[in-house]
Amino acid sequence: MTEQSNPVFAEIQSHIDAEPVVLFMKGTADRPMCGFSAKVVQVLNYMGVPFRDVNVLADGAIREGIKQYSNWPTIPQLYVKGEFVGGCDIVSEMFETGELSEYLNGQGIDARQVGAR
């Protein structure tokens, strides 16, 4: 995080602080507007993990700001307990290996155990 002065960072931080699991995505959990966002929603729903969805398409400042905030060029972006977990590829890979439910459980979040392990 190099640009601490970005005024939208405080707003992003308030989303991240509001819930243990926060997904910055295109569209809403009910109506994802991009396949990558839809995939992460599907994974979280499948594991029964409640999360806050932040629709970046509804706010251009957040859409650009989150990329700088996380030093990550694409959306979706998953945050757990204030920590950036990754985008669609990482979440999918962790889901498939079973690391994701393990990680969430380790963070005190109930997640259905799924995956190869």
Place this chain on the structure above:
Amino acid sequence: MPMDQNEIERLIKDALPDADVLVEDLAGDGDHYAARVVSSAFKGKTRVQQHQMVYQALQGRMGGVLHALALQTSAPAD
């Protein structure tokens, strides 16, 4: 403007010279790629850090001209 497969490979190899890079054109449209990158530079790094290193190599194209690049990274097995 879509990006050429070889260009993606070249940029990654420029930044990570030892990397084993496999780029696949997923849809045949020059716009949806998958890349598998294996490099010893990833040793001891988290997945997020590994992906960030590849994004860095792509010099800002990711999320811009390159809107869909499915990425899988790993360090070589010992």
